[in-house]
Structure formats: C-alpha cells, structure tokens
Amino acid sequence: MRLYAGKVSVIAADIVKRLVDDGDIETSNPAEVELDVAAILNEYLKRDRQISEKAKDIMERRSLSYSEFGKLKRSVAEQEGFAMGEDGISWMCNQILDFFMHQSKFVDEIFSDDHVMRKKMKDIFRRHMMVDEELDREVRQRIKNLEEGSVAWDVEYKRVMEQMKKRHGLG
Numbered sequence: 001m002r003l004y005a006g007k008v009s010v011i012a013a014d015i016v017k018r019l020v021d022d023g024d025i026e027t028s029n030p031a032e033v034e035l036d037v038a039a040i041l042n043e044y045l046k047r048d049r050q051i052s053e054k055a056k057d058i059m060e061r062r063s064l065s066y067s068e069f070g071k072l073k074r075s076v077a078e079q080e081g082f083a084m085g086e087d088g089i090s091w092m093c094n095q096i097l098d099f100f101m102h103q104s105k106f107v108d109e110i111f112s113d114d115h116v117m118r119k120k121m122k123d124i125f126r127r128h129m130m131v132d133e134e135l136d137r138e139v140r141q142r143i144k145n146l147e148e149g150s151v152a153w154d155v156e157y158k159r160v161m162e163q164m165k166k167r168h169g170l171g
Contacts (some may be wrong), residue, residue, distance in 0.1 A: 003088070005045055006169055014124045015096070022120065024112035025100060031108040040095045044088065051077050066154040079086050089125045093118045127140035135164050
C-alpha cells in the first residue's frame with residue numbers, strides 16, 4: 001500500500017468528514033482541520049521520499065539492480081525509525097490523533113476514544129491506498145512477456161507504472 005500525493009487532500013477530507021459526521025470530533029472549521037491532516041500526510045510523503053533517495057543512493061554505490069529497491073528501502077526505513085505499509089498507516093493515524101488532542105486550534109471537542117477513530121481512519125487509508133496494489137497487478141499484466149528482474153523489465157515496469165498513474169490521476 002502506498003500513499004500518493006494526489007490522494008492527500010481526498011484522504012484528509014474523507015477523514016475529517018467521517019469523524020465529524022459520526023460525532024467523533026467537533027470543529028467550527030472543518031476546512032482548517034483538513035489542511036492540518038493533509039500537512040501530516042505530506043510530512044509522511046516527504047520522509048518517504050527521503051528514505052527512497054537514501055535507498056537509491058545505496059543501490060547506486062553498490063551497483064544493485066532495481067529489483068533490490070524494496071528490500072533496501074525497508075532496511076533504510078527501519079534504520080531511520082520510519083514506518084511503511086500497515087505500520088505507516090498506524091503512524092499517520094497516531095500523528096493525526098495526537099495533533100487533534102494537543103495542537104489543533106480547530107478541533108473544538110473530541111468525543112470518541114482513540115481506538116474508535118483510529119479504526120475509522122485506517123479504513124479510509126486502506127480504501128484509498130489499495131490503488132497501489134491494483135496498479136501493480138495491472139502493470140505486471142501488461143509486461144508479462146518480459147522476465148522479471150531483468151533490466152528491460154525494470155525499465156518497462158517503471159515506464160508503464162508512470163503511464164498508469166497519470167491515467168488514474170496519481171502522477
């Protein structure tokens with residue numbers, strides 16, 4: 001699962017709408033709360049890009065193939081204390097809840113327990129982030145004639161993935 005920059009505002013709006021509609025939080029300015037949530041998600045994306053760049057630098061120095069990127073990125077993320085995948089969703093939920101409780105000027109009241117709101121937010125994240133797995137399946141289907149792990153496969157996978165992201169508005 002992956003968070004795309006193009007989905008940040010949509011996810012932030014869904015989270016705030018759901019929590020307000022369900023009576024979990026009260027706010028006099030939902031638009032500002034959405035901006036706060038979006039800022040947290042954008043910070044996650046920023047850290048994710050930094051981890052990716054570090055992993056790419058290591059791959060280049062060690063002359064590793066792109067097929068090693070995922071494993072190397074997870075290793076760098078672990079060293080940096082950065083959560084990815086399902087743990088990343090939990091991290092973002094915890095950051096949002098902490099912000100609501102301690103920093104937000106626009107969340108007037110919180111009525112629900114953390115675990116109730118966390119579950120709702122995780123459901124929203126999963127729904128929006130499942131796009132990555134669907135894209136991966138579609139890209140792999142389109143390049144199935146190439147041998148996975150080869151240079152040609154790596155190049156074509158990246159090219160087709162970029163096309164698919166643009167087509168789905170995720171680029």
